[in-house]
Amino acid sequence: MYKQLHLKLTGILLVFTILLVACSQTPATTSQQSADGVQSGAVTEENSSADSTTKTVESDHSSRDIPAKPERIVSINMEDILLSLEVPLVLATPIGRQDYLNEQLKAQGVPVEPISESVNFEAVVSSNPDLIIANASLDSKILEQLDKIAPTISYDRRNWQESIVQIAEALDIEDKAEQILQKNKDQVSEAQQRIVDITKTKPTAAFLRLEEKDMRLFFSSIPSTPFPGSSYVGAGYEMGFTPDSLVTKLEAENPERMNANISVELLPEIQADYLFIVSISSDGSDEALQKTKDELSEIQQLQVWKSLPAVQSGHVYVLNAKNWLIDGPVAESLKRNEMLEVLGLSAQ
Known part of the structure; x- marks a missing residue:
């Protein structure tokens, strides 16, 4: 009798264990219905979307998570490179009176706030950026303040040929950088011939x-x-x-x-x-x-x-x-x- 009871209890426990394992392997959203009656994978999709909305980028000062597809970029003394890459600029801040790009920036509707003693942080905040790309030669305290406004990555403008490739990789527009570098090489060759x-x-x-x-x-x-x-x-x-x-x-x-x-x-x-x-x-x-x-x-x-x-x-x-x-x-x-x-x- 005790033997039969023991076998029954063992069987019940085995079935219960199988059910627990099966439940743990079932996606939480498999049977979840949306308001219009269509099956929804909202949790899984949201997680997947979250994973793809940002990416980790290495820049001159640190590793930083930035938007995968930034739509509002502020340039801090990197206008030449960023205009050439045709990124979505919402603010440009050239040094002093180096205004050779101002007409082109204004033609594209990009506000210009020149750097005098420091960056106009109020203008940066007002532009509501989702990404800031800055000249690496800026003071580290300025870069820290910028990073509090939006994710900030910095590059060496002096070595623009290297930096333009790094920025293009960060923004997934490598082909554009290659075209610019090739155009520059072609122009050098043409000038040398002249x-x-x-x-x-x-x-x-x-x-x-x-x-x-x-x-x-x-x-x-x-x-x-x-x-x-x-x-x-x-x-x-x-x-x-x-x-x-x-x-x-x-x-x-x-x-x-x-x-x-x-x-x-x-x-x-x-x-x-x-x-x-x-x-x-x-x-x-x-x-x-x-x-x-x-x-x-x-x-x-x-x-x-x-x-x-x-x-x-x-x-x-x-x-x-x-x-x-x-x-x-x-x-x-x-x-x-x-x-x-x-x-x-x-x-x-």
Whole structure:
């Protein structure tokens, strides 16, 4: 009798266990009906949707979860790259008066709030962004404040060729970045062909910025960065000029910098065949250009200046800093065109 009772109890427990396992494997939403009588997988779909609405992205400062498909992007001093990628911008914040993209931004209905002493955080909040893409050179405290407004990722604008690929990967538009890089390569090749009659003898060049009694000699690149054209004037050398020996020397001594301050006493060491003077102000105004020319006129009276090879051969040219003190695919194109124009060649 006890044996039969034990068998019955064992059987009941076995059936109960099977039922529990079966219930645990049944999706909670399998039989759930929606209001219109159609079966709904709401919980599963919501979980799946949540998984696909964000993605983890690595940027210069950290790893960050961002919207998988951002629709309202704020640019913090990254306008050149982001305009080229045709992302949905709702606010642009260029540095100071570097306004070479302002007309294009306004034509697309993108408000412009230039950075002066700091970022206009009120404007950023008002634009209601779902993603902020910032220049990695900004102060970490500014980046932290931006991240409180919306997920913020930052990249090195100076190395725009690398950053544009990283941003495109973050936004799933890699093809667009490839097209931009290819277009840039094609434009470089075309410019090199247009200037070949000048560069075929491998002339040396130097880019000098005059700044109220202060002279800066720009380097052809920044040795500590991966791209040879990563200095402001890299595009000029990329067209076929060879850096002057003084440029090469100072560049090697200052691998983290893009220029070096030089004195009048150091001028005789500039033996470049071509000398390009970058105007004093980044706003590119007529007043700034005139100020540069006035400074240049003073220096031109010095015997040490008159003895320079580029001066004696008549190969001194003034460039507009508005295009040259910035980085990005649009800026690079503008630099090449201006180089061609001052050298008496047709622009691209």
